Amino acid sequence: MGWFKRLKDGIQTATRNKKEAPEGLWYMCSNCKETSTMKELKENFYKCPHCNYHVRIGSYDYFDLIFDGNYEELYEELVSRDFMNFTDLKPYTERLEEAWKKTGLGDAISVAKGKVNRRPLVIAAMDFKFIGGSMGSVVGEKIARAIDHCLENRIPLMVISKSGGARMMESAFSLMQMAKTSAKLTQLARAGIPYFSFLTDPTTGGVTASFAMLGDINFAEPGCLIGFAGPRVIKETIKRDLPEGFQTAEFLLEHGFLDFIVDRKDLKETVSDLLYFFDSN
Amino acid sequence: MVFLDFEQPLESLYEQLEKIQQVGEEGDVDVSEMVRELDNKIRNKRKEIYSNLTGWQKVQLSRHPERPYTLYYISQMCRKFTELHGDRCLRDDKAIVGGLGSLDGQTVMIIGHQKGVNTKMRQYRNFGMANPEGYRKALRLMKMAERFGFPVVTLIDTPGASPGLEAEEHGQAEAIARNLFEMAQLRVPIVCVVIGEGASGGAIGIGLGDRVYMLEYTWYSVISPESCSSILWRSWDFKEQAAEALKLTADHMFEFGLIDGIIREPVGGAHSAPEEMAKLLKRQIKKAISEVQDMTPDERIEARINKYASMGVFDVRPSEVEGKE
Numbered sequence: 001m002g003w004f005k006r007l008k009d010g011i012q013t014a015t016r017n018k019k020e021a022p023e024g025l026w027y028m029c030s031n032c033k034e035t036s037t038m039k040e041l042k043e044n045f046y047k048c049p050h051c052n053y054h055v056r057i058g059s060y061d062y063f064d065l066i067f068d069g070n071y072e073e074l075y076e077e078l079v080s081r082d083f084m085n086f087t088d089l090k091p092y093t094e095r096l097e098e099a100w101k102k103t104g105l106g107d108a109i110s111v112a113k114g115k116v117n118r119r120p121l122v123i124a125a126m127d128f129k130f131i132g133g134s135m136g137s138v139v140g141e142k143i144a145r146a147i148d149h150c151l152e153n154r155i156p157l158m159v160i161s162k163s164g165g166a167r168m169m170e171s172a173f174s175l176m177q178m179a180k181t182s183a184k185l186t187q188l189a190r191a192g193i194p195y196f197s198f199l200t201d202p203t204t205g206g207v208t209a210s211f212a213m214l215g216d217i218n219f220a221e222p223g224c225l226i227g228f229a230g231p232r233v234i235k236e237t238i239k240r241d242l243p244e245g246f247q248t249a250e251f252l253l254e255h256g257f258l259d260f261i262v263d264r265k266d267l268k269e270t271v272s273d274l275l276y277f278f279d280s281n
Numbered sequence: 282m283v284f285l286d287f288e289q290p291l292e293s294l295y296e297q298l299e300k301i302q303q304v305g306e307e308g309d310v311d312v313s314e315m316v317r318e319l320d321n322k323i324r325n326k327r328k329e330i331y332s333n334l335t336g337w338q339k340v341q342l343s344r345h346p347e348r349p350y351t352l353y354y355i356s357q358m359c360r361k362f363t364e365l366h367g368d369r370c371l372r373d374d375k376a377i378v379g380g381l382g383s384l385d386g387q388t389v390m391i392i393g394h395q396k397g398v399n400t401k402m403r404q405y406r407n408f409g410m411a412n413p414e415g416y417r418k419a420l421r422l423m424k425m426a427e428r429f430g431f432p433v434v435t436l437i438d439t440p441g442a443s444p445g446l447e448a449e450e451h452g453q454a455e456a457i458a459r460n461l462f463e464m465a466q467l468r469v470p471i472v473c474v475v476i477g478e479g480a481s482g483g484a485i486g487i488g489l490g491d492r493v494y495m496l497e498y499t500w501y502s503v504i505s506p507e508s509c510s511s512i513l514w515r516s517w518d519f520k521e522q523a524a525e526a527l528k529l530t531a532d533h534m535f536e537f538g539l540i541d542g543i544i545r546e547p548v549g550g551a552h553s554a555p556e557e558m559a560k561l562l563k564r565q566i567k568k569a570i571s572e573v574q575d576m577t578p579d580e581r582i583e584a585r586i587n588k589y590a591s592m593g594v595f596d597v598r599p600s601e602v603e604g605k606e
Contacts, residue, residue, distance in 0.1 A: 077599075078595050079596050083594040084528050086526050087526060088509075088513035088523070089514060106598070137593030137594050138595045140593050141593050166503040166504070167503075168503060168509055168513060168527075170594075171502055171526075171528055171529065172502055172503060172527075172533075172537065173537070173539070173592065173594060174503050175481060175485055175501075175502065175503040176485075176539055176589065177592075177593065178457075178458075178461060179461055179488075179589045180592055182461035182465055183461070183462075183465035183466075183586045184586065185462060186462055186466040190466070205482070206503070208454035209442075209453070209454040209457040209458050209482040209486075210458050211458070212458070213454050213455040214459070227454065228444070228453040228454035229442075229445075229448070229449065229453070233444050234444050234445060234449065237444045237445060242446070246446070246449070247449055255450055255451075255452065256452075257452050
């Protein structure tokens, strides 16, 4: 029995007072709170060595995990523009500047072409740390161009989704990216080129309601959040707690919206197998 | 009559008018001159108010409780209409209606969000917030239209797709995504009109077409001003600012090239002259169908995909090093 009783639950420290631990040495799992070294974590495919929690990783990490060594990045010259002069508490231009500086990324998606066990593949992978992986014009355009590239060269496409949804600061333009990416995917389907949609934590909103759900194969990482409306919005709407495991990958598999779930350590082999199946014709 | 907050000056004028008319009925005083004067005043005031509407005021108008909804427009535009129900899978969603209609002899498949006209019906229609079954019913009807060569007309009026346990279980996201995918390659003409609220995925889930129009006092956005305010401003109190920032009016959408045209509403909004509004809507729908009907299906699909593929604004960085530093 402890001497002290915790009176208030949850985190009490304001975000601005949060102390950042130096990165690069230790990792504390946000799921089981166990610590491991970054080295251990990396060797374990960025999964917690204690509870197998799949830590959120970035587009380049996935490229390294899936491609055979080298890959060529495509369309990195495309960047967002504050076309609408959008200002909420902060101007959009400022948010973009911050995101570029903080992440070193061009936008919330990166496209690369490489080989997986010697078979060519184009991967478009999203980054959550770039404004919540939100979909604006650049995300839509990069996916559209990746599709064009796949059509021209008859290469399969894989999209790794990781997004909070639409980028509000691009308003209707971000909404239209749903139509744009879905419309472009019909060209891929018509040409008989396979499209693999890989959903990771989190995949919600307009991304789920467009290209993420449209794969010839839809598959996901274990435990990841996948949904249309965010859990908080649903909770506020129905005014009661959500059932356990609601909107997880396992929930979606059970309800018939995923083909399978894959552990990150088996990801490359799985993708390689898919490429093999679709390549034999 | 329901007056919105910015219509208050009108309300007091109407009150005056009523009083004068009463006096006229009761006594022998000739009030016709005063009535005429007040009528004029009301007309001018209304014009004045309606020529300077803010984004938020247009949002309010799009939600006006007396505003006509899909089934009203259908009843006005089509001499014959047969409603078709159900997604052939789970149930019949009441927030999306659809069926076969005749537009001056031309059979069309008309599909639209439907809101209720009173409290009971608003609940019955789930406030125009469709579940996956609604989007799947819409898709079933569109595929039927494709088989028989009927143009598809969709009328959009939703505060968003329904957020709830069942909606997620039944794949709200998949249903909307599937509609976008199938509408992009549907072989018959598709004409879409935002007749009220055009909120996010719930709206575009039946909103991908060869021609897309908005009525003058409607809005189309990735998120409602209220939700946008709560997320970006972290408070519900900034809906007016959010409405401005989102640039969600028909004028903005047309200026951005994201819609093909604006259908002007009678002064005072669609609800003040619903029959006239229905005529204007019908005329534009017929015109739009005739514009795209002569293309071959392949040409039409290509043009449709290219239209959406061109939507987006971004910069191209001259070199990687420059931007990232």
